[in-house]
Amino acid sequence: MALPGLSLPGLGLSQAQSSAGLYTGSSSLTQESRMEDLAPRTEWRFEVSFQQQYTIRVTSGHAELFGVELAPNQPYTFSGCKAAILTWHGCQLEVSGDAESEYLGQETEYAVEWLNVHGMLETARDDAQMHSSEGGPRVLVVGPDFVGKSSLVRSLAGWAVTYGRTPTIVNLDPREGLLTPPGSFTAVTVGSQLEVENGFGISPISGPTITPVKTPLVYHCPYSAPPEKPDVYKALITRTALSVTNKLEENSGAKQSGLIIDTPGTLNDPKSNYDIITHLVSEFSITLILTLGSERLFNDMNRKFGQQSSEAIPVLRISKPGGAVERDAAFMKQLQNQQIRQYFFGTSKDSLNPHSHTYSFAELNIFRANSPSLAASSSSMDMDASDAPYASHADFERMTPNMEMLGRLVAIKFCSGSETDEFALRDSPVMGFAYVSEVDEAKKRVRFLAPHPQKWGDRAVVWGGWPQAVTDLVGSGTKQY
Numbered sequence: 285m286a287l288p289g290l291s292l293p294g295l296g297l298s299q300a301q302s303s304a305g306l307y308t309g310s311s312s313l314t315q316e317s318r319m320e321d322l323a324p325r326t327e328w329r330f331e332v333s334f335q336q337q338y339t340i341r342v343t344s345g346h347a348e349l350f351g352v353e354l355a356p357n358q359p360y361t362f363s364g365c366k367a368a369i370l371t372w373h374g375c376q377l378e379v380s381g382d383a384e385s386e387y388l389g390q391e392t393e394y395a396v397e398w399l400n401v402h403g404m405l406e407t408a409r410d411d412a413q414m415h416s417s418e419g420g421p422r423v424l425v426v427g428p429d430f431v432g433k434s435s436l437v438r439s440l441a442g443w444a445v446t447y448g449r450t451p452t453i454v455n456l457d458p459r460e461g462l463l464t465p466p467g468s469f470t471a472v473t474v475g476s477q478l479e480v481e482n483g484f485g486i487s488p489i490s491g492p493t494i495t496p497v498k499t500p501l502v503y504h505c506p507y508s509a510p511p512e513k514p515d516v517y518k519a520l521i522t523r524t525a526l527s528v529t530n531k532l533e534e535n536s537g538a539k540q541s542g543l544i545i546d547t548p549g550t551l552n553d554p555k556s557n558y559d560i561i562t563h564l565v566s567e568f569s570i571t572l573i574l575t576l577g578s579e580r581l582f583n584d585m586n587r588k589f590g591q592q593s594s595e596a597i598p599v600l601r602i603s604k605p606g607g608a609v610e611r612d613a614a615f616m617k618q619l620q621n622q623q624i625r626q627y628f629f630g631t632s633k634d635s636l637n638p639h640s641h642t643y644s645f646a647e648l649n650i651f652r653a654n655s656p657s658l659a660a661s662s663s664s665m666d667m668d669a670s671d672a673p674y675a676s677h678a679d680f681e682r683m684t685p686n687m688e689m690l691g692r693l694v695a696i697k698f699c700s701g702s703e704t705d706e707f708a709l710r711d712s713p714v715m716g717f718a719y720v721s722e723v724d725e726a727k728k729r730v731r732f733l734a735p736h737p738q739k740w741g742d743r744a745v746v747w748g749g750w751p752q753a754v755t756d757l758v759g760s761g762t763k764q765y
């Protein structure tokens with residue numbers, strides 16, 4: 285990573301830049317390959333749909349994408365992506381392919397601010413190194429949806445790795461997976477640089493990979509948002525925090541590098557008096573809170589946790605990047621489907637070969653995680669009342685496989701299927717995920733797609749209302765993403 289120079293954004297624009305600097309507003313751009321000169325501290329913003337491919341190559345100078353430097357002359361291809369290539373000192377890009385929009389962003393003060401936060405974290409890590417019993421910074425990132433939280437987390441992680449650190453990234457947003465499909469919490473210590481096109485990439489729980497492995501700790505969260513089941517969500521936070529803390533105690537480098545926690549926008553909830561954020565701060569012993577995109581949230585956090593409160597935790601208000609954009613429901617659905625596909629089939633650079641497993645009903649220990657959204661989807665499927673006992677107050681219920689599971693993702697837990705303690709079932713980490721590709725109620729058997737050839741024996745298999753069913757996973761399986 286190159287540090288920012290003294291040039292001011294907007295100065296020294298070439299003609300190409302000034303014309304490219306206008307938002308195109310067109311729904312689809314198809315272009316021949318062409319060169320774009322970027323002045324220092326500017327960024328090339330683009331939005332590419334899932335049907336398009338857009339390629340960028342740095343031909344001179346240095347540029348980075350969310351904290352990860354692009355290698356010179358290497359083409360990077362993006363699909364289903366909204367992002368920005370930032371340059372501190374200026375660069376030239378070769379751009380080709382299709383995009384929904386592309387433009388030169390000159391308001392990059394946010395990036396300088398983010399880099400300053402990285403500098404603060406480095407100081408805290410140095411302090412932790414000198415006083416070895418203390419851990420590094422434990423950072424919580426909060427804010428409404430689509431304000432750049434995940435981009436900030438990714439940038440801070442990328443810069444930390446460039447500085448030789450091994451930060452632990454925790455994703456508590458079940459809408460979007462990190463090294464996993466949606467519907468999970470992940471904690472992963474990052475020891476090698478992230479990928480430009482694919483962020484955190486894929487992990488061994490998806491199958492053997494050729495890239496350096498990042499082994500995540502995964503918990504199952506089959507709800508799209510915390511308000512669906514706040515108590516379960518909080519219990520899973522406690523479980524994750526305990527496991528992460530224990531893991532850091534075994535690895536001094538990771539402990540000194542600290543934690544960065546990404547959260548869903550739904551935690552920004554004054555009505556509940558930010559109950560879940562309070563829980564998170566206490567369980568992870570947070571030392572720094574970064575708020576994005578909401579002045580009210582910043583003030584509320586400052587009052588509740590800031591230096592004047594009994595908690596005395598620094599709370600900072602961080603700028604939202606000008607390029608951060610809303611991803612509508614259709615885009616999010618495609619993103620979620622793509623994450624599920626990638627879990628089983630890998631990416632165009634790192635493809636995987638999933639395996640088919642058939643189990644009889646008698647061999648399976650299936651549990652359903654009840655939730656309001658699952659109850660709603662069952663009633664819309666017109667389920668027989670006896671098949672859909674979701675009115676039950678139990679969080680998990682043992683069940684016989686049925687057609688409702690078709691197209692769903694199931695979590696294979698480390699605990700035994702004979703587990704009767706609901707809390708042990710909830711708190712057990714995930715060994716891997718499988719996809720229900722066929723349910724034969726007449727022959728009483730279920731066919732799954734799973735990343736590994738080994739069967740999972742009598743382990744507990746849990747599914748819930750999230751993520752939603754994917755209908756076209758098998759059959760499109762040969763397609764690479």
Ligand SMILES: Nc1ncnc2c1ncn2[C@@H]1O[C@H](COP(=O)(O)OP(=O)(O)OP(=O)(O)O)[C@@H](O)[C@H]1O
Binds near residue numbers: 327368427431610
């Ligand atoms: N500087 C930027 N230029 C262009 N696009 C950006 C920029 N920063 C972020 N984005 C894009 O804007 C979108 C929203 O950003 P991001 O996912 O970081 O927000 P978020 O607050 O984490 O959202 P959510 O709460 O949904 O997880 C993403 O597609 C991201 O890649």
